[in-house]
Amino acid sequence: MSVLIVGSTALDSIKTPQAENPRLLGGSASHAAIAASFFSPVKLVGVVGEDFPKPYIKLYQKHRIDLSGLQIQQGKTFHWSGEYEVNMNNRRTLATELGVIEHFSPTLPDAHKSTPYVLLANIAPALQHHVLDQMWKPKFVIVDTMDLWLNIALDDLLRLLKRVDALVLNDSEAHQLTKSDNTLEAARLIHKMGPRHVIIKKGEHGSILSNKDGLFVCPAYPLKKVVDPTGAGDSFVGALMGYLASTRGNPEKNLRRAMVHGSVVASFCCEGFGVKRTTRVVKRDIQKRVRELEALARF
Numbered sequence: 001m002s003v004l005i006v007g008s009t010a011l012d013s014i015k016t017p018q019a020e021n022p023r024l025l026g027g028s029a030s031h032a033a034i035a036a037s038f039f040s041p042v043k044l045v046g047v048v049g050e051d052f053p054k055p056y057i058k059l060y061q062k063h064r065i066d067l068s069g070l071q072i073q074q075g076k077t078f079h080w081s082g083e084y085e086v087n088m089n090n091r092r093t094l095a096t097e098l099g100v101i102e103h104f105s106p107t108l109p110d111a112h113k114s115t116p117y118v119l120l121a122n123i124a125p126a127l128q129h130h131v132l133d134q135m136w137k138p139k140f141v142i143v144d145t146m147d148l149w150l151n152i153a154l155d156d157l158l159r160l161l162k163r164v165d166a167l168v169l170n171d172s173e174a175h176q177l178t179k180s181d182n183t184l185e186a187a188r189l190i191h192k193m194g195p196r197h198v199i200i201k202k203g204e205h206g207s208i209l210s211n212k213d214g215l216f217v218c219p220a221y222p223l224k225k226v227v228d229p230t231g232a233g234d235s236f237v238g239a240l241m242g243y244l245a246s247t248r249g250n251p252e253k254n255l256r257r258a259m260v261h262g263s264v265v266a267s268f269c270c271e272g273f274g275v276k277r278t279t280r281v282v283k284r285d286i287q288k289r290v291r292e293l294e295a296l297a298r299f
């Protein structure tokens with residue numbers, strides 16, 4: 001089955017203590033779509049400007065991503081730039097230039113409206129609502145967000161949480177949303193807001209799933225060297241949804257394995273700038289790391 005992914009499609013300029021890379025292919029939807037494409041057909045919904053480099057379109061096409069929902073508008077592509085400290089858990093946004101995303105209205109082609117799996121990747125919650133409004137009874141909807149929307153669009157986000165199956169967010173965002181410093185208490189409070197499944201990401205320490213079956217602790221794949229963690233969270237949730245869409249039966253039963261696949265694809269993302277490493281991965285590489293993670297976590 002296929003996955004519909006809406007989110008930002010961006011040019012990212014990224015600075016780490018080791019290197020600086022301008023105008024890379026980035027955006028929550030780009031990372032998520034490439035990650036999901038290893039498992040299932042993907043339909044990307046987003047907007048870019050006329051300055052969007054042709055080789056980036058080719059890169060999407062290499063991953064067989066359906067681009068009929070990608071609008072190309074007059075103006076500039078959304079541009080984000082960020083800088084990492086030596087401790088790569090600390091990142092500073094240097095600039096955000098909205099460009100064509102400022103007036104973006106995600107109108108779905110008819111063929112997209114019955115897609116069973118929907119990933120509302122990080123973008124303004126009003127746009128995530130707009131996509132859901134156009135869908136015909138999706139089977140599983142997951143939403144990702146960021147601190148910016150907790151600060152400036154909380155009401156929209158809270159309304160959205162009543163419409164989705166799952167929320168994925170990182171631990172600092174969970175604490176900001178619930179005012180609780182305890183991850184388990186934060187998950188309990190988020191369930192009350194709507195989602196049956198709450199996934200809290202903890203960077204290099206993995207992620208936690210909370211649902212009616214209890215808790216699942218998913219390890220991160222340990223890396224000796226992180227080059228650029230930008231998009232790791234988007235790759236995690238993209239691969240998770242791609243994997244879910246490739247399985248049979250009740251998606252809830254496959255969530256744990258889906259998270260493990262998310263962890264593995266996110267690890268590849270961290271090993272190169274932008275999507276450079278992820279786009280060189282083949283399925284065999286993913287399966288090998290999944291087996292390694294299984295061995296690491298078994299006791």
Ligand code: AMP
Pocket residue numbers: 008010011012026027028080096122123124148229230231232233234235
């Ligand atoms: P992550 O590292 O998982 O937090 O995701 C980084 C990606 O988020 C980058 O590729 C950015 O282009 C994208 N991004 C940054 N700010 C925003 C924003 N305000 N809305 C949507 N996407 C954003």
